[in-house]
Amino acid sequence: MSDSVIRREDEAPKGKLVNLSTLWSFVKPYKLQLFWASFFLLVAAITVMIVPTALGDIVDKGFSADNAGKVKDYFLVFVGIVVVMAVATAARFYFVTWLGERVVADIRKAVYERLLTLSPEFFEENRPGEIVSRLTADTTLVQTIVGSSASVWARNFLIAIVGTIWLFVMSPKLMAYIAIGIPLLLVIIIVVGRKVRNLSRTSQDKVADVGARANESLSALNIVQAFTQEKAEATRFGDHVDDAFLAAKRRIQVRAGLTFTMIFMIFSAIAFILYEGAQDVIAGTMSGGEMLDFIMRAVFVAGAFGALSEVYSELQRAAGAAGRLAELLNSDTNIKAPANCIAMPQKVAGNIHFDKITFHYPSKKDTAALQNFELNIRSGETVALVGPSGAGKSTVLQLLLRFYDPQSGCVTIDSINIRETDPTDFRKHIAFVPQDTIIFADTIAENIRYGRLNATDAEVKAAADAAAATEFILEAPEGFDTYLGERGTRLSGGQRQRLAIARAILRDAPILLLDEATSALDAESELKVQGALENLMTGRTTLVIAHRLATVKKADRIIVMDGGRIIAEGTHDTLMQQGGLYKRLADLQFTTG
Numbered sequence: 001m002s003d004s005v006i007r008r009e010d011e012a013p014k015g016k017l018v019n020l021s022t023l024w025s026f027v028k029p030y031k032l033q034l035f036w037a038s039f040f041l042l043v044a045a046i047t048v049m050i051v052p053t054a055l056g057d058i059v060d061k062g063f064s065a066d067n068a069g070k071v072k073d074y075f076l077v078f079v080g081i082v083v084v085m086a087v088a089t090a091a092r093f094y095f096v097t098w099l100g101e102r103v104v105a106d107i108r109k110a111v112y113e114r115l116l117t118l119s120p121e122f123f124e125e126n127r128p129g130e131i132v133s134r135l136t137a138d139t140t141l142v143q144t145i146v147g148s149s150a151s152v153w154a155r156n157f158l159i160a161i162v163g164t165i166w167l168f169v170m171s172p173k174l175m176a177y178i179a180i181g182i183p184l185l186l187v188i189i190i191v192v193g194r195k196v197r198n199l200s201r202t203s204q205d206k207v208a209d210v211g212a213r214a215n216e217s218l219s220a221l222n223i224v225q226a227f228t229q230e231k232a233e234a235t236r237f238g239d240h241v242d243d244a245f246l247a248a249k250r251r252i253q254v255r256a257g258l259t260f261t262m263i264f265m266i267f268s269a270i271a272f273i274l275y276e277g278a279q280d281v282i283a284g285t286m287s288g289g290e291m292l293d294f295i296m297r298a299v300f301v302a303g304a305f306g307a308l309s310e311v312y313s314e315l316q317r318a319a320g321a322a323g324r325l326a327e328l329l330n331s332d333t334n335i336k337a338p339a340n341c342i343a344m345p346q347k348v349a350g351n352i353h354f355d356k357i358t359f360h361y362p363s364k365k366d367t368a369a370l371q372n373f374e375l376n377i378r379s380g381e382t383v384a385l386v387g388p389s390g391a392g393k394s395t396v397l398q399l400l401l402r403f404y405d406p407q408s409g410c411v412t413i414d415s416i417n418i419r420e421t422d423p424t425d426f427r428k429h430i431a432f433v434p435q436d437t438i439i440f441a442d443t444i445a446e447n448i449r450y451g452r453l454n455a456t457d458a459e460v461k462a463a464a465d466a467a468a469a470t471e472f473i474l475e476a477p478e479g480f481d482t483y484l485g486e487r488g489t490r491l492s493g494g495q496r497q498r499l500a501i502a503r504a505i506l507r508d509a510p511i512l513l514l515d516e517a518t519s520a521l522d523a524e525s526e527l528k529v530q531g532a533l534e535n536l537m538t539g540r541t542t543l544v545i546a547h548r549l550a551t552v553k554k555a556d557r558i559i560v561m562d563g564g565r566i567i568a569e570g571t572h573d574t575l576m577q578q579g580g581l582y583k584r585l586a587d588l589q590f591t592t593g
């Protein structure tokens, strides 16, 4: 399977129960815990079945003067059963919940590890936000299954089956009444229960709408205020809140009706059976204790059937979640190491060849982002790519990093086709400063260290120095240990770029890719960073995309691109003499690109 589109979150949440089989491979390693969970579940279910008998015995024999000597024993037996029940229930809870948490932790890790191997194409087709919700919401659903529903189902299944047979043996007549009553109750529970669930889903969706709306407008509050839309936003939000209330009201009404029906029916049924039982007790065919035993057991059995129907729909929801997680786990990418993978040499010289490449982005199949693109870059050479916006400059870097595979042609590094090696192997030899700087929610030092995780503090500081970043870092409240907000919001664009450059400096790789690495810097910082970058470029193969003449002029060779093709190449002077696109761009200082 190649990169695939996974099902959207808002599709039917139910799934075939067969999907649950995926979970088995995650539960399998924990056989010992599974054994104990099942053992204690069985013990707890048996004690639940015995409790009514023990209570019946107390009523029949424990209150009688003839048995005065044994009264204590009946009570002790009862207490003994209760102790076993309490221990078994607690132990079952422990093992089952442990299993649920453990399995979900393992699934989360497995899914995340798989996601990290997928190509950008996958994330273009599947929104990252939706995938993250798989990791959190779907795994939580699965957790309810493994960590509770499955065991609730097994326990109630046992109680329902064994209890029904037991009741039938105790009194076929009373059981016959129950056999008519229980299905009626079940139909009500299932039909109305389903309605309540649908209504609560609608109500949850409405609440989510409220959240989404608030999130959107609060995160763009400056736009809301600048366009004086506060009133309109408040009205729109108010409408959403009222919608959510109406949905909740409908749910509450149905639920209240269900509560009335259930209480009325259950207690009427108990009264009816008590009445019928009382006739038997008067006639001497049943003892008082046996009747208590019967009624308690009947309540347990009815409860068990009710729980079964409720758990069934939970199982279905979790099956849907398990199915979606299985899809993620099975998602594969074409961007991976081939079977007969060629290892990159320890030291890479950095000769790069783009061999007659034609490439279309998967989401834009009709226009080629690169057409018959042929470029040879010698080890140590600095090549600048220039051209108007959309010319395909960034695409060249994307292909060199093998984020995509071209439809024809190939990219080689030191004559090794990058498709024939492990992506993680050749990417080690590349340092990349992208157009949009990515800053992680971590300290400044850790953000720089992302370039090389084992770098020492001194190396991190040296990299920051070389990127002309030390000055602003030391001005930050805690220097290198200053925590940066999510996506580095506490930094200016230029500061973020300098951190990205420091990160690339620290990586110390033979191939350097700079995609408008200095575009957000002011003239003074750029001058400083330019010096650092020039030092960095010496001895490395560098591909630089820049819109500023000063950067471009220093390159050994300039490649002028337009519409995915190379339309001219040479040094600044030769290209200026030729005139054409380069001269036009240079005259405009590339700033309009």
Ligand SMILES: Nc1ncnc2c1ncn2[C@@H]1O[C@H](COP(=O)(O)OP(=O)(O)OP(=O)(O)O)[C@@H](O)[C@H]1O
Residues within 6 Å of the ligand: 124, 361, 362, 363, 364, 369, 387, 388, 389, 390, 391, 392, 393, 394, 395, 396, 593
């Ligand atoms: N992920 C993508 N999916 C589909 N099309 C894309 C994608 N990225 C870029 N493109 C398209 O490919 C073409 C080349 O884009 P590219 O980003 O390489 O241009 P560029 O020369 O780097 O432009 P700029 O100077 O604005 O960064 C453009 O037409 C662009 O719309």
